[in-house]
Amino acid sequence: MPHKPIEWCQLLHPGPKRAFTTDEMARAGSDSPSPTLLASAAINFAAIAFVVLQLAPASQTARLSAALVALAVLGSAAARWLWWRPWARPLLQAQLGVTATVVLMVLGISWRVPDRADREAIALALILGVSLLVTALWFLVVWRANQIEARLREQAEREKAIEMARRLAAAQMEPHFLFNTLASVQHWVQTKDDRAAALLAALTGYLRATLPMFNRPMVAAKEELAAVERYLQVMQARMGTRLVWRCDVDEALQGLQLPPGVLLTLVENAVVHGLEPQLGGGELVLRGRAQGAIAHIEVIDNGPGPHPAIQEGVGLTNIRARLALACGTKASLTLGPAPDGGFRAELQLPLKMDKS
Amino acid sequence: MTRVLIADDEEAPREQLLAALKQAWPSAQVVAAAGNGVDAWDAFLEHEPDVCFLDIRMPGLSGIDVARRIGDQAQVVFVTAFGDHAVAAFDAGAVDYLLKPVDAERLAQAVQRLRARRSPATADGAAGMQALLRQLAEQMRRPAPLAVLQAGVGREVRMIRTDEVIYFESDSRYTRVVHASGDALIRTPLKELLAQLDEQVFWQVHRSVIVNHRHIAAAVRVDEGHIHLALRGRSETLPVSRHFQALFKGQ
Numbered sequence: 001m002p003h004k005p006i007e008w009c010q011l012l013h014p015g016p017k018r019a020f021t022t023d024e025m026a027r028a029g030s031d032s033p034s035p036t037l038l039a040s041a042a043i044n045f046a047a048i049a050f051v052v053l054q055l056a057p058a059s060q061t062a063r064l065s066a067a068l069v070a071l072a073v074l075g076s077a078a079a080r081w082l083w084w085r086p087w088a089r090p091l092l093q094a095q096l097g098v099t100a101t102v103v104l105m106v107l108g109i110s111w112r113v114p115d116r117a118d119r120e121a122i123a124l125a126l127i128l129g130v131s132l133l134v135t136a137l138w139f140l141v142v143w144r145a146n147q148i149e150a151r152l153r154e155q156a157e158r159e160k161a162i163e164m165a166r167r168l169a170a171a172q173m174e175p176h177f178l179f180n181t182l183a184s185v186q187h188w189v190q191t192k193d194d195r196a197a198a199l200l201a202a203l204t205g206y207l208r209a210t211l212p213m214f215n216r217p218m219v220a221a222k223e224e225l226a227a228v229e230r231y232l233q234v235m236q237a238r239m240g241t242r243l244v245w246r247c248d249v250d251e252a253l254q255g256l257q258l259p260p261g262v263l264l265t266l267v268e269n270a271v272v273h274g275l276e277p278q279l280g281g282g283e284l285v286l287r288g289r290a291q292g293a294i295a296h297i298e299v300i301d302n303g304p305g306p307h308p309a310i311q312e313g314v315g316l317t318n319i320r321a322r323l324a325l326a327c328g329t330k331a332s333l334t335l336g337p338a339p340d341g342g343f344r345a346e347l348q349l350p351l352k353m354d355k356s
Numbered sequence: 357m358t359r360v361l362i363a364d365d366e367e368a369p370r371e372q373l374l375a376a377l378k379q380a381w382p383s384a385q386v387v388a389a390a391g392n393g394v395d396a397w398d399a400f401l402e403h404e405p406d407v408c409f410l411d412i413r414m415p416g417l418s419g420i421d422v423a424r425r426i427g428d429q430a431q432v433v434f435v436t437a438f439g440d441h442a443v444a445a446f447d448a449g450a451v452d453y454l455l456k457p458v459d460a461e462r463l464a465q466a467v468q469r470l471r472a473r474r475s476p477a478t479a480d481g482a483a484g485m486q487a488l489l490r491q492l493a494e495q496m497r498r499p500a501p502l503a504v505l506q507a508g509v510g511r512e513v514r515m516i517r518t519d520e521v522i523y524f525e526s527d528s529r530y531t532r533v534v535h536a537s538g539d540a541l542i543r544t545p546l547k548e549l550l551a552q553l554d555e556q557v558f559w560q561v562h563r564s565v566i567v568n569h570r571h572i573a574a575a576v577r578v579d580e581g582h583i584h585l586a587l588r589g590r591s592e593t594l595p596v597s598r599h600f601q602a603l604f605k606g607q
Contacts, residue, residue: 175439176413183437183457184368191371238366273497276365279392279415279548304499 013095015088015138016145025084028151029144033083041079041136045072048132052125057118067105067126074101075133079140086144095134102130174268184238199237206230213260218326221256221288221295224263225249228286231264235271242281243271249288249297256295258349259322265315266299266345274303274343282342295349302342306335323349358384358471359403363396363419364411364435369456373409373435376458381467393417397425398547401563401599405430407470409454412436416551418496424489428482429599431473433466442492449488501554505533507540514540519557522571522587523594524549526564561585562597575604 010017020029049068056064078094106126110119181203188196209227213219225247232245267286275282288297316335323331330350338344360377364370370389377384384407388399394416400408408430410419417425420442423432434453436443446453452466505516516535525532530541531549542549550560559569567585574586575596583596583604596604 176437179437179439179456180366180369183372184366186457187368187372187375190375195368238368240367276413277415277499279394281415307497307499 009088013088013092015091015141016086017088018145018149019085019087019089020145020148024148024152027155029084029086029148033080041076044136045075048129052129056121056125060113060118060122063109063113064122064125067109067122068129070105071102071126071129071133074098075136078133078137082137082141083144086141086148088141091138091141094137098133098137099130102126181234181238195237199234202230202233202237206234210261210264216260218257219260220254221249221258221263222254224258224260225254225286228263228267231267232271232284239276239281242278243275244281244283245285246283247286249286250290252290252351253288253295253297256349256351259319259326262319262323262347263297263299265319266347269313269315270299270301270303270343270345274301278303290351293351295347295351297347297349299345299347300338300342302338302340305337305341305343323347358407359387359405360384361388361390361396361399361403361405361408361430362386363390363393363399363409363414363422365392365414366411367391369411369435369458372456373454373458373463376460376463377409377467380460380463384467393419393422394547394551397422397550398563400426400430401597404599407431407433409433409435412440412442416548418493420489420492420496421551424486424493427486427602431470433470441495445488445492449484451485451488499552502549502552505540505542507533507542509540516540518553519568521558521568522590523565523567524558525594559600559603561600561603562595565594567594 049072052068053061053064075098078098082090082094106123109122109126113119113122181199185196185200185203187193188199206227209223209230213223213227229247232243232247236243236245263286267284270284275284282302285300286298287300288295290296312335316333320333323333327349332348334346334348336344358381360381362370362373362377364373370391374386374389377386387403387405388396390396390399393414396408396410396414396419397417399405400422408423408426410422410432412419412434413436414422419434419436423434426432432452434442434446434451435456435458436453437456443453443455445451452469454462454466502518505518505521507514507516516533520535520537522534522536524546525534526546527541529543531544531546533540533542546564546566550558550566553566557568557570558566559572560566567587571587571590572585573588576584576586576593578584581598583601584593585596585604586593
């Protein structure tokens, strides 16, 4: 255990250290106190007031009641003020302010009360009241800060999920891919080359398969593989003899459910980073096997293989996150060098998806 | 007559640019249409064109790499598909580029600009462009430089460490590797080897010669326009062609 120093400022004035910005307060702390909260505060105060009045001598009830009302007004004003700034420094200011006011109040009353025992009883009752109030303010600030922090955290997580979905869609619809393909289509249309029709058909098929695919949480491997094949057909038309590819997947895997775009991303990575940068192009193999209850899918290219200095990109991070979300720890993605040089990505998934 | 080089690794866009260029600039002569960066650079050295249209993503050497090597020796127009991150840098740096599929009107504008400033760019402009290209080149992922060469000699395959190589020389269909303890022939063409070597160590000094700069003893001016390299502890000299003479200008 590392030695932790004492935080002296927390001893002097405890409370949440984080001061929220105006923007954070607007996003997560713009709500007024709920009626339930106000009612429970009122009931608690009434209970305390009752106890204080019971303890004090009957002769001082009028004075004490007035003092308690003043305390309630003061306390609720401080609470309201803290509601919009729930962190340590305003808390300290409010607590000092309330305590100072009550001390003045005690001195003021004592001056007019002749009996010493009565004076002491009033002072005791008011000091008890103010310590409860100061503690209540502290509770309020801690509770409110936690509430705002939780809301901010939730918002950040929601934004992250949206960002991830957006990036996924962007990664699939890479404009570079689209426009490069269109450049070939345009030229072959202009020159009345037959390859135009085939390339356009493959591109259309790819778009038709991928666009609706990403709206769903899971797709059948059959659909995903159809999109992969369309993609490879497009790249084949563009790269010509520089691309050789083969898909060999067991019949048993056709019904396998997986998060959409996983295989497509692996295949795109193999083509874009493994084969396209090679002068002579290369070969891509997609192989799927069922072993017991586990599906093994490999995407192998014979490009330059893993680069030690290259970090996993958005596409791969995305895949890992979605696999974990869909299958928990039962799914795995292993990346590394292929046995004969090149790059190999291996995906393992449970064949049957149980929702447990 | 303006001599033009075109480079794109995909056939259709290359052909499209070629056809569009014929329309937009009938007087230009396309001296080479290369299918990758390595061929583009080799064709540049062979033909010394005035204008180069370079695709950015190409195998071997990228369009950025080729442009960096060309320096101020020719005008460069990049050709790229929408979505390339370099485009933003080009916009900021006033570098000419065309988007694929190449639009006839945009091409005509680019040609007009090229014809308007026929002389190579000003020194300041060229230096700025070089800095931008260097920056873009650093962002690209590239494989680690080649560490070992495998040369078949008779029945054995010799492993030659690249850091022991003194120089490489094109020898018809082969590349001759001269190293500390002899020489050998490998099948990889010099132009392809170039893209796999560490640029800092191996300097290309001629279309058919790459030399490990640590072995250069002196650059000797033979006559106007001719420089030879003398090597440490060796009797042979290596020629430096015109494009590379700026490497040896003294301080």
